[in-house]
Amino acid sequence: MIRVSLLTLLITAFTSFGQVNHTIWMQSRMNGSLEMDGGAITQFWGYGLYTPPDLGGKILIPGPLLRYNEGDTLIVNMYNNSPEHHTIHWHGLDVDMENDGVPTTSAPVLTDSMRTYKVPCKKSGTYNYHCHVMTSLHLAMGMYGLFIIDPDDTRTRIYTNGPRYTKDYNWLASELNQNWSDNPLSPGLLSLYEPTYLMVNGKSGSQLHLGDDDVTGSITDSIAIRMANMGYGLVRYIFPADAHNKIYMSDGRPLPNIIESDTVEVYSGERFTSILYPDTEINDSVIVEYYDLRKKQLVGTNTIPIHITPLGIDELTESNSLTLLGNPVDDILILHSDNLDKVDVKLFNYLGKEVLSFNLNTGISYIPISITPGSYILVSEKGERINFIKL
Amino acid sequence: MTVFKTILLLCLATLLNSSNLFASTIYDTLYINRDTIEMGNLLTNRCVFNRSNTFDKQNAHIDLAIGDMLELTVFNTDTLDHEVSIVNGSVLGSIGPGANSSYSIPYSDFGTYGIKCSDIIGDILGAFCVVRVGIPSQHNFIWNMWETNDTLGLDIGHEIISQFPTDYKPNISTINGLNFPITSTDTLGHVTGNIGDTIYISIVNSGNMVHTLHFHGYHVMVKQIAQNTRMLNWSKDTVPFFEDETATVVLVPDQEGMYPVHDHNLISVLTVNTYPGGMITMLNIAP
Numbered sequence: 001m002i003r004v005s006l007l008t009l010l011i012t013a014f015t016s017f018g019q020v021n022h023t024i025w026m027q028s029r030m031n032g033s034l035e036m037d038g039g040a041i042t043q044f045w046g047y048g049l050y051t052p053p054d055l056g057g058k059i060l061i062p063g064p065l066l067r068y069n070e071g072d073t074l075i076v077n078m079y080n081n082s083p084e085h086h087t088i089h090w091h092g093l094d095v096d097m098e099n100d101g102v103p104t105t106s107a108p109v110l111t112d113s114m115r116t117y118k119v120p121c122k123k124s125g126t127y128n129y130h131c132h133v134m135t136s137l138h139l140a141m142g143m144y145g146l147f148i149i150d151p152d153d154t155r156t157r158i159y160t161n162g163p164r165y166t167k168d169y170n171w172l173a174s175e176l177n178q179n180w181s182d183n184p185l186s187p188g189l190l191s192l193y194e195p196t197y198l199m200v201n202g203k204s205g206s207q208l209h210l211g212d213d214d215v216t217g218s219i220t221d222s223i224a225i226r227m228a229n230m231g232y233g234l235v236r237y238i239f240p241a242d243a244h245n246k247i248y249m250s251d252g253r254p255l256p257n258i259i260e261s262d263t264v265e266v267y268s269g270e271r272f273t274s275i276l277y278p279d280t281e282i283n284d285s286v287i288v289e290y291y292d293l294r295k296k297q298l299v300g301t302n303t304i305p306i307h308i309t310p311l312g313i314d315e316l317t318e319s320n321s322l323t324l325l326g327n328p329v330d331d332i333l334i335l336h337s338d339n340l341d342k343v344d345v346k347l348f349n350y351l352g353k354e355v356l357s358f359n360l361n362t363g364i365s366y367i368p369i370s371i372t373p374g375s376y377i378l379v380s381e382k383g384e385r386i387n388f389i390k391l
Numbered sequence: 392m393t394v395f396k397t398i399l400l401l402c403l404a405t406l407l408n409s410s411n412l413f414a415s416t417i418y419d420t421l422y423i424n425r426d427t428i429e430m431g432n433l434l435t436n437r438c439v440f441n442r443s444n445t446f447d448k449q450n451a452h453i454d455l456a457i458g459d460m461l462e463l464t465v466f467n468t469d470t471l472d473h474e475v476s477i478v479n480g481s482v483l484g485s486i487g488p489g490a491n492s493s494y495s496i497p498y499s500d501f502g503t504y505g506i507k508c509s510d511i512i513g514d515i516l517g518a519f520c521v522v523r524v525g526i527p528s529q530h531n532f533i534w535n536m537w538e539t540n541d542t543l544g545l546d547i548g549h550e551i552i553s554q555f556p557t558d559y560k561p562n563i564s565t566i567n568g569l570n571f572p573i574t575s576t577d578t579l580g581h582v583t584g585n586i587g588d589t590i591y592i593s594i595v596n597s598g599n600m601v602h603t604l605h606f607h608g609y610h611v612m613v614k615q616i617a618q619n620t621r622m623l624n625w626s627k628d629t630v631p632f633f634e635d636e637t638a639t640v641v642l643v644p645d646q647e648g649m650y651p652v653h654d655h656n657l658i659s660v661l662t663v664n665t666y667p668g669g670m671i672t673m674l675n676i677a678p
């Protein structure tokens with residue numbers, strides 16, 4: 001009993017020790033240019049990181065990915081290197097009014113000046129940041145980015161004590177209007193906005209097919225996907241059925257029920273986190289559909305290639321909550337589970353073919369197996385796996 | 392003695408809270424009025440349910456206890472026929488110009504509901520009465536979101552066109568018939584409260600497209616929702632509301648300050664071409 005208390009004390013001490021203050025320098029500029037699919041160059045406004053006092057460096061669409069741990073505090077020194085005022089609104093992070101980035105309730109960052117934002121990273125999950133000055137224009141011009149809060153440095157769970165993943169991808173959908181980019185100071189009636197380019201992570205069409213954005217893995221992987229939408233409409237992400245998509249989170253909070261669905265619908269400003277549990281070889285695409293909410297019409301589509309191999313022997317990691325007692329195995333698998341709930345476990349042969357599935361209660365389970373001799377892999381629903389040899 | 396009094400008071404409070412004990416028949420009267428309104432500098436047509444035959448661009452609302460039977464009489468003061476329906480429910484009937492009709496509607500569940508005009512003119516022009524059932528009498532607010540295009544509204548109202556356009560371009564966006572910053576003067580919609588209050592916000596979409604509200608400062612809990620039911624009990628900072636959606640969200644503020652809530656489809660946060668405008672209201676939370 002004393003031992004447990006001491007351990008708890010130690011863990012608590014470590015946790016508070018692990019909370020870190022990070023300081024970064026960001027700048028806003030209104031002179032970005034981006035090559036679009038097909039070669040056209042568009043102008044954009046955006047954010048970039050810099051190292052003071054050197055204000056060089058790029059602004060990006062989307063802006064730099066900000067990624068910290070739960071409990072950390074981020075200090076952002078934001079320098080406005082442009083002729084108009086800007087702010088940063090920490091979308092979903094529930095910061096206080098002073099740091100909310102709304103120009104009518106907190107100070108904007110004036111031209112050629114600096115202000116500091118303090119952003120406590122309260123809950124692990126997926127968030128955004130964007131400019132809140134003349135938002136209908138400034139956001140559409142590219143002033144946004146993704147903000148991820150991890151439970152801890154290991155980056156293996158989507159939220160604290162939440163489900164595990166072995167790989168992760170982050171997709172920020174957004175749009176650009178060619179006319180506004182060409183004439184940002186006289187865009188005309190802002191309510192007439194129409195997207196020209198539909199993007200994921202600032203890329204569209206064939207730009208997403210160059211290999212850098214492919215989802216890759218093996219059937220032993222559990223692949224976390226964080227999806228956000230900084231466009232004006234609805235974005236639907238459609239996964240191949242064999243990817244077995246489960247939706248766990250929205251807007252930085254776990255859902256009360258896990259949703260099994262091939263399709264994730266993300267309206268403007270929403271975020272969702274899924275985990276894919278592919279159980280067979282996949283060479284396909286994730287379809288990203290963009291809808292105009294006024295016309296209730298599909299306005300365009302992107303595709304993101306997904307390649308899942310049958311087995312990824314070199315990517316294997318040890319299981320934490322499952323233990324196989326005895327390896328090689330004769331006729332009975334003796335497994336110990338630390339999990340408080342039932343855990344689904346699948347057994348694959350070396351070709352990646354599923355040969356058996358069962359679930360494990362807490363403690364020791366005896367699973368009789370009648371399979372041909374060879375090497376096998378056990379994969380739990382949490383993405384943990386154990387290799388063994390059947391004699 | 393004091394302890395006994397406290398217990399008695401607690402019992403009484405519990406009884407008062409379980410509002411179906413007080414379920415009864417509620418008689419109410421609404422008037423369907425229609426007129427031209429000016430929003431920003433744009434003229435358009437608006438249809439509403441009011442409490443009298445005098446036109447007011449803000450729709451009336453009805454508050455009931457769980458289990459109440461609503462005996463509703465509707466007068467149509469308009470020059471056109473209007474069809475009246477339970478939102479996400481059945482058609483109640485059609486009422487001719489100058490005529491009236493009465494309906495009995497039972498309300499058995501907690502939440503936010505609605506009665507609307509389901510004829511194309513009344514529907515597009517925003518006639519939508521919010522019905523709140525079992526919502527606590529303190530710390531409650533209503534956001535009735537409606538948007539239109541000025542010329543479309545006039546053309547529909549004057550029966551020049553009779554179909555919803557395929558190329559809809561809304562340029563008027565409102566909450567409770569008002570656009571920001573006038574929404575800040577609306578006691579029904581402008582949220583005021585203190586840290587720790589349990590604030591009930593009844594949200595309906597009487598417009599013609601999805602509206603996705605983003606809350607600054609806080610997450611809210613979706614306590615009841617008629618259409619997008621899988622969002623029930625989700626904690627969200629951004630919530631899509633489908634056409635004719637009726638929902639109740641609960642906000643328990645944990646920090647003080649003034650925070651906007653707005654449609655994140657940024658064509659809707661303009662009054663004419665001025666930002667910030669349109670579909671924005673504020674949360675004003677004191678310590």
Ligand SMILES: [Cu+2]
Pocket residue numbers: 085086087131132133138143
């Ligand atoms: Cu800006």
Ligand SMILES: [Cu+2]
Pocket residue numbers: 089091130269605655
């Ligand atoms: Cu936002």
